[in-house]
Amino acid sequence: MKKRKNRWLSFNNYGIQKIIMLSFTFISIICLSIVGITFYLRYVTNIKSVISKNNDLLLEQVHININSYLDNMIDISKAIYDEIYIKNSLDNVNIDNEIQILHKVNNKKVVNIGLFSKYGEAVSLSDNISLKENIDVRDNEWFIDAIKNKDKFNFSVPHIQQCFEYKNNEHIWVISISKYVQIKKNGKMIDGVILVDINFNDIEKIMSKANLGEKGYVYLANNKGDIVYHPRQQLIYYNLIEENNKKNSLLEKGVYVEDYENYERIVNVKPLDAINWTMIGITPVINMKKEYINIGIFILSILLFAISLILILNMILSxxxxxxIKELEKAVKNFENGNLDFKVNIEGFLEVTYLGEVINAMLDSIKNLIESVNREHYQKRKSELDALQAQINPHFLYNTLDSIVAMIENEKYKASIDMTISLAKLFRISLSKGENIIPIKDELEHIKNYLKIQSIRYKNKFSYKINCDEEIINCATIKLTIQPLVENAIYHGVSFLDEDGMIEINVYKNEENVNIDIIDNGLGMSKECCENMLKGKVEPKGGGSGIGIKNVNDRIKLYFGDNYGIEIFSEYDVGTTVRIVIPITQIK
Structure with missing residues (x-):
């Protein structure tokens, strides 16, 4: 079955150009997505239009009701106005009678009625109220609007009337309708103001019947942009929420879309016929979310079904x-990680098969080249190490033998014997059976013999001390790394002192490393000189093994890596510390 399947899906005889043609799957998905998104956006646009029309019809009914109510209130105000205008010759008692009658007939809608002179005097009041003491009605907005706009009825925003004392002690929200009028008082015509306070609750009941969805609402605003009615009026008064009433009250009749506080809203605007008020319907677009989600799910289901069919085919082909290509990628990663012991087995279309063959040939060439380079590098490194370790200065051997001869001639037999034994041990450890890596204890034994010889030669001009932690004494180090540094400490440090020269060697563990400090109390040197010595720009002169500090540093780095080597710390008239840092390594 597997062979048949592979044969059915075999691409061995096809080029990559035909494979690329199969990318129609991606183009198909893009096309389907575009069609789906276009259909969805078209639906969203249509549903916005439908909701706007439905809202307009609903607002039209509320518009009719509120207009009818306000017309009725204007008729009541006109009736009082007409009575006063026609019966200017009547005395105040007759005017009182007319006001009381009109109030009683309309007491369910009208809270109170009042007639005032331009001086703020109460000419006549309905019998349910009395004017408060120390109140000047001329300071009220309804009074000021009536005097200012003499030819029309003026409507205030909802408020609690503070000018009167009510006999039932009830203070309710009212809308004040005021109108300029001329009244006859004491035989003279004077300016006055009619006040009719209507119950705001009636307007609230009419407006509350407008239902524009879960979060939609309708509010009223006057021509100044002040809110007359709002379902969240209290929250707006206390500045807990805001409304775009100032801007929307200036709009002409129609349907608008606005972006307010990062929310898109449909705004239906209908000015009232009776007065300069505007009815504004607000429908947040988020109200349509359910409709959007339903059609979105339907379109998405169709798209997912179509895309699934395409993806099945695309998965098989891809x-x-x-x-x-993944096999080639694995081969490249193996090569990147330094693994060359593999062969790329590629079965696929022609171009990839050819690439696999090229990679295999390249791997063979690289392996052969690396082997050749490694052989050359090994021989070169071995030659360098051998050459470095062979650089024992013959002057040291000559001077040591000359010192031994002089001691024998002076019959200092014991000293000459000690010096000869130290020299023999020195060369025995130097040879170390041809091993380049020796234990730290052997390297210290070697340097102990070396210091003993030099101390005799320099006639005890300096003393020395060697300290080593026992736990690292058997760890590995490179042969002949300490001696060249001690030589430099002698020839260029303590040899210039008249007496009390001191060379101290401390070997200790520092975390995962071994530190070997060679300390002398010689003349010291500058920081620049220390850096130049490590770079090989300054080599010791006048003595020493000839194995410079740079060479020792290079040997350490060559064997242990670039993280290890030599550090130099020095100060004039204090001395110098040369530190060898090597890893803790056990002798194999």
Missing amino acids: YKITMP
Whole structure:
């Protein structure tokens, strides 16, 4: 079955150009997505239009009701106005009678009625109220509007009337309707103001019937942009929420879309016929979320079904296309990680098969080249190490032998014997059976013999001390790394002192490393000189083994890596510390 399947899906005889043609799957998905999104956006646009029309019809009914109510209130105000205008010759008692009658007939809608002179005097009041003491009605907005706009009825925003004392002690929200009028008092015509306070609750009941969805609402605003009615009026008064009433009250009749506080809203605007008020319906677009979600789910289901069919075919085809490429990727990663012991087995279309063959040939060439380079590098490194370790200065051997001869001639037999034994041990450890890596204890034994010889030669001009932690005494180090540094400490440090020269060697563990400090109390040197010595720009002169500090540093780095080597710390008239840092390594 597997062979048949592979044969059915075989791409061995096809080029990559035909495989690329199969990318129609991606183009198909893009096309389907565009069609789906276009259909969805078209639906969203249509549903916005439908909701706007439905809201307009609903607002029209509320518009009719509120207009009818306000017309009725204007008729009541006109009736009082007409009575006063026609019966100017009547005395105040007759005017009182007319006001009381009109109030009683309309007491369910009208809270109170009042007639005032331009001086703020109460000419006549309905019998349910009395004017408060120390109140000047001329300071009220309804009074000022009536005197200012003499030819029309003026409507205030909702408020609690503070000018009167009510006999039932009830203070309710009212809308004040005021109108300029001329009244006859004491035989003279004077300016006055009619006041009719209507119950705001009636307007609230009419407006509350407007239902524009879960979060939609309708509010009223006057021509100044002040809110007359709002379902969240208290929250607006206390500045807990805001409304775009100032801007929307200036709009002409129609349907608008606005972006307010990062929310898109549909705004239906209908000015009232009776007065300069505007009815504004607000429908947040988020109200349509359920409709959007339903149609979105439907469109998405169709798209997912179509895309699933395309993806099944695409997965089968892409598997055959990508598998050979993934094999090549694995081969490149193996090569990147330094693994060259593998062969690329590629079965696929022609181009990938050819690339696999090229990679295999390249791997063979690289392996051969690396082997050749490694052989050359090994021989070169071995030659360098051998040459460095062979640089024992013959002057040291000559001077040591000359010192031994002089001691024998002076019959200092014991000293000459000690010096000869130290020299023999020195060379025995130097040879170390041809091993380049020796234990730290052997290297210290070697330097102990060396210091003993030099101390005799320099006639005890300096003393020395060697300290080593027992736990690292058997760890590995490179042969002949300490001696060249001690030589430099002698020839260029303590040899210039008249007496009390001191060389101290401390070997200790520092975390995962071994530190070997060679300390002398010689003349010291500058920081620049220390850096130049490590770079090989300054080599010791006038003595020493000839194995410079740079060479020792290079040997350490060559064997242990660039993280290890030599550090130099020095100060004039204090001395110098040369520190060898090597890893803790056990002798194999």
